Amino acid sequence: MLRRSLAAQVALILVATFLLSGLAYSLLYHRFEHDAVEGLMLSQSKVLFRQIQLTRHWNSNYGGVYxxxxxxxxxxxxxxxVGPKEGEKADIRPEITDLDGxxxxxxxPALMARELSELSGARSDIRYHLTSLKPINPGNSPDAxxxxxxxxxESGIGEWFGVDEDDERFRYMAPLKVEKSCLKCHGFQGYKLNGIRGGLAISLPMKSAIEMTQAGRMITIAGGVAAILSVLLVLWVLLKRLxxxxxxxxxxxxxxxxxVDEVGFELPARDDEIGRLSRVLATTEKEVRRQQQELLAQAKSMDYDRRHDQLTGLHNRRHLHLEGEVLFALARREGFEVSVMILDIDHFKELNASHGHAAGDKVLVEIAQMLLGHSRTYDLLVRFGTGEFAIVVQHCNTVEANHIADRFxxxxxxxxxxxxxxxxxxxxxxxVCSSRVKELEQMILAATEATYKAKADGRNRVCHSKK
Incomplete structure (x- = not known):
């Protein structure tokens, strides 16, 4: 039943859409959240890199700070x-003494950056590191x-960054180019002006940024779910209505x-597929109703033909047996008397032979009209045979039946x-045969035998059955 219901199928589609949308939204949000945190860390790292660079330049421009x-x-x-060339010492004094001793x-610059990194790491968990592929100080050797x-x-990449998942730290590194002031100490290592001397690595904790994004995650997810549910609700309402x-x-x-009854309501008048289908159904209903009326008329015509004699227009023997059974069942149930009369035209065969069938037919029609005019609407009057008529009169005893028959x-x-x-x-x-208990066939047989007796007694007379 569930598979056959369009509403259930639409509901399943909407639920599936909600689940798939929720899954897609979760994946996209997770990716967005990851990219947002990474973007924030990258932006902070670049700002910090520029600040450290400015500090180094300040130190380098003064040739170091005592x-x-x-x-x-x-x-x-x-x-x-260190020195500007191989085998040549730099013109620097690592220590000086003032007049007061x-x-x-x-x-x-390198030492200053290292000490600042240690200080920053101790106080804010922000670390940075000056390193190169050819460090003078082994402590400045690069990690992986x-x-x-x-x-x-060295291959031309401008920056490098990544996430250390184990420590939840964002790592950023940008290259440091050789400047003129750098050659004073590092010239002996073979560096050239504007070449890559090393890089500044920055390591930032991601925990606070992750916690910040997680704080708004539930609100964002709830908002997303509410938005999806709202859209699905609107879709459901529209689907249900349209x-x-x-x-x-x-x-x-x-x-x-x-x-049999009229449909009783009209279908929606629209210009879309639903409207076109409605018009097709309405047209079909009109056509079916028209065909029904035609079939009903044909059925009535066929039933009329089955129950009526074409010559006289009276009911025929089929009608007598169909309606007679009902009438006699009612008579037995209510206890009233019924009389059956069989009227046979005397010498009818001789009439047809001497005057022709047309004359015989006209005699039948005239007698039928006369009998119809003298019968009650609820009596059964039928053409029973070639020259015979049967009249079934209800609530009629023997005396009344003989009187009616003699009048006929x-x-x-x-x-x-x-x-x-x-x-x-x-x-x-x-x-004539009258009874309260006999069946229709019994009374027809008895009335027919009485007709034979009337003919045997000289014709043009009424004979009542004694059975």
Whole structure:
């Protein structure tokens, strides 16, 4: 039943649409959320990269910055090994002493960046690292991510980034190009002006950004679900109004096509497919009703022909047996008496032989009209045989039946039938049977035998059955 219901199928389609839309929305949102977090981290990394670059440039432009050497502070030992060329020491002083005897140590750009990274990592969990494929300080050696990025920079890639899923950190690295001030210390390594000297790697924690996006996730998902449900609800209402309800009306309309009663309502008048289908159904209903009326008329005509004698217009023997059974069942149930009369025209065969069948037919028609005029509408009057008529009279006892039969006999005897230049008169013999309990066939048989007796007794008389 579920498979046959269009409404159920539409509901299943809408539910499937909702589930698929929800799945697609979840996947897209997850991707969007991932891209949004990654985009935010990338933007922050680029801003931080530029800030660190500015700080390095400031330091580099001054040739490094001297700070007071405090207890436990060590001077960068690698400053003694650098130089502009192979075998040539750089013109720098790693340490200086002022007039008061205070010692100052040089903080070059790389060392400054490293110390700032350590300070930032301790306070804000933001880390950055200056490294290259040829580091002077082994502590600045690249890790796997940085190694991959540096190799990519050598092939022309402008930036490198990715997500460390284990530590939930976003890693970003951009190349550092060789500037003129860089050659003062790194020239001995073979670097050329504007070449790739190394890169600045930045590592940002993603936890806060993920938590921020997760905070709005439920609201976004709820909004998305509400939007999808709203769309599906609107679709359902529209489908029900524009398709399902009209189809239900057409189904009801179609189910009543061919019924006896009028359909009783009109289908929707529209210009779309539903409207065209409605017009087809309405046209079909009119055509079926027209054909029904034709068939009904034909059936009535056939029933009339089956029950009527074509010559006299009276009912025939079939009608007598069909309606007589009903009448006699009613008589037995209510206990009233019924009389059956068989009227047979005397010498009818001789009449046909001497005057012709046309004259005989006219005699039959005239007698039929006379009998019809003297019978009650609820009595049964039929042409029973060639020259015979049967009359079934209800609520009629023996005396009344004999009186009615004798009147019929006299009327027939007095009837003058004009046929061409002749006037034909005939007589008839009538057999009568009255009873409250007998069956129709029994009474017809008894009345017929009484008719034979009337003929045997000299014709033109009424004889009542004694059976």
């Amino acid at each position: 700070v007071l050497k405090r207890s436990g502070m060590e001077t960068n030992p690698y400053l003694y090994e 205070h010692v100052y140590t040089l903080k070059n 991510f940085e190694q991959e990025a540096l190799e990519a920079f 398709i399902l309800r009209p189809i239900k009306m057409m189904e009801l309309f179609a189910s009543r096509i061919g019924s 006999r006299k009327d027939v005897a007095e009837l003058k039938v004009h046929c061409e230049a002749e006037v034909i008169q005939v007589t008839c013999s009538i057999g």
